[in-house]
Amino acid sequence: MGADAASSLFNPNKNISGMSRSRRRTEVAVIGAGPAGLAAGIQLRRYGINPLVLDRDGGGGLLRNANLVENYPGFPGGIPGPELVRLFLQQAHQAGVEIIQAEVTNLDWGGGEFCIETPASQVLSPRVVIASGTTPRKLSDLGIPVNLSRRIFYEVYAMAGIVGAVIAIVGAGDAAFDYALNLARRNRVILLNRGENVRCLPLLFERASTCPEITYRRSFTVLGLETAPNGSMVVRCLGPGGEERIEVDYLVGALGREPQMNFLSADLLPKAQELEKMGKLYWVGDVRNGLCRQTSIAVGDGVRAAMQIYMCQEQVV
Ligand SMILES: Cc1cc2nc3c(=O)[nH]c(=O)nc-3n(C[C@H](O)[C@H](O)[C@H](O)COP(=O)(O)OP(=O)(O)OC[C@H]3O[C@@H](n4cnc5c(N)ncnc54)[C@H](O)[C@@H]3O)c2cc1C
Structure with missing residues (x-):
């Protein structure tokens, strides 16, 4: 000291x-x-x-x-x-x-x-x-590159000004689906669930399923984050068909x-x-x-x- x-x-x-x-x-x-x-x-x-x-x-x-x-x-x-x-x-x-x-x-x-x-x-x-x-529980095991840390959120009220972006949300509970419905009013959202099942209210799942701006992908585990040559963020995932790289502007953690x-x-x-x-x-x-x-x-x-x-x-x- x-x-x-x-x-x-x-x-x-x-x-x-x-x-x-x-x-x-x-x-x-x-x-x-x-x-x-x-x-x-x-x-x-x-x-x-x-x-x-x-x-x-x-x-x-x-x-x-x-x-x-x-x-x-x-x-x-x-x-x-x-x-x-x-x-x-x-x-x-x-x-x-x-x-x-x-x-x-x-x-x-x-x-x-x-x-x-x-x-x-x-x-x-x-x-x-x-x-x-x-x-919030953090995405700490992903080893987030420092230059990407400002694009990672755990709550969405600070994202109200973001429009026309592609946003990945990691999670499968009420908060993940609520965040998706909220952000999808002005953006495109990809929901990544590492499991098979959702853990949210059925009505939230139904609303998300019928929202054209939301893509739901189950059995998708996030492996890591990288910076693309154009500066955007790449989410490396392991899905049912093998490894995939998804380019997004922001990532939201909703892991409890x-x-x-x-x-x-x-x-x-x-x-x-x-x-x-x-x-x-x-x-x-x-x-x-x-x-x-x-x-x-x-x-x-x-x-x-x-x-x-x-x-x-x-x-x-
Ligand atoms: C996406 C989402 C949707 C929800 N939808 C619903 C719904 O439809 N219906 C419903 O009933 N509930 C809903 N909830 C839950 C609801 O928001 C919470 O139950 C409620 O906000 C809890 O209130 P609280 O005062 O206990 O805690 P919080 O709302 O978390 O407030 C805690 C406060 O403490 C402050 N604080 C923390 N640490 C410190 C510190 N060290 N020093 C000073 N200040 C500190 C924080 O800044 C915060 O303002 C939802 C939650 C989320 C995330």
């Missing part, structure tokens, strides 16, 4: 680069402003509690990627994910929920409170709601997701269960829901955590 890094451990107001960090306290810190964190924030405000919500991207969460949400009550005709996110954020702002754009890099517990670190600030709070969702909790300090992990029992720490939404990752469940989790926090405070009073 260098001298700067060592001294930053003893001076909480300095980060490793030596820059000064702001420090503040909050009644409840919420990590993540997706549906779960926003619902927690809105419900806390109903009780007159002022939470601070921190989000790496500013808010909205994974739902920004959803093509059409048809199972969230209140929208009988369905609603595009980005539009539902806009409404969630609008409601949170109207309720007075403070949301700051900041990545939580460390969460620790000591001296009866949590310490939440971001690159520019340190937040102290007696209670924390973790609503950090999930992180894992809970996002890399910011928890090693010291906090063994104490987490005890802190939950004490009503100090809450897990809400996709980060805790295994395969049951749905917006309405995430929202319900967030509301319940806020109610529990309120009830804890009432007991203390």
Whole structure:
């Protein structure tokens, strides 16, 4: 460890680069402003509690990627994910929920409170709601050439401006098919499933099958990526007929997701269960829901955590 890094451990107001960090306290810190964190924030405000919500991207969460949400009550005709996110954020702002754009890099517990670190600030709070969702499994075993890395995506909301491109999607679950339907509105899509069977909702498969812009190829394993002489990307695949090379502009990995909790300090992990029992720490939404990752469940989790926090405070009073 260098001298700067060592001294930053003893001076909480300095980060490793030596820059000064702001420090503040909050009644409840919420990590993540997706549906779960926003619902927690809105419900806390109903009780007159002022939470601070921190989000790496500013808010909205994974739902920004959803093509059409048809199972969230209140929208009988369905609603595009980005539009539902806009409404969630609008409601949170109207309720007075403070949301700051900041990545939580460390969460620790000591001296009866949590310490939440971001690159520019340190937040102290007696209670924390973790609503950090999930992180995508990466195409790490492909050895992606550095010059191609900017053409690889794991979510599609950042691809909204791409038009007329050829895009390969690797995966066979709900997200892969949802991404395909979304991107096929403006591009040509090739879905690559390394298996025989799909693992998505039948209605998504049906819609993709009848979409002329989507080509579905099963039993296609991606072997590697190369740069073509014209600069475009070549996906090397092993298909039923042998090896094939498919030229594309972009590649999207939809290989499943894992809970996002890399910011928890090693010291906090063994104490987490005890802190939950004490009503100090809450897990809400996709980060805790295994395969049951749905917006309405995430929202319900967030509301319940806020109610529990309120009830804890009432007991203390
Ligand atoms: C393609 C697709 C289609 C979907 N369609 C539907 C559907 O039709 N119906 C449905 O009910 N659900 C759907 N979902 C699922 C839905 O999006 C999720 O269940 C929901 O977004 C989960 O909410 P969440 O708040 O738990 O997590 P997320 O939405 O993942 O939000 C987590 C937030 O935490 C932030 N964060 C993470 N780590 C940090 C950190 N270290 N510091 C600060 N912030 C951090 C992230 O930036 C993010 O904003 C779909 C998902 C996808 C991908």
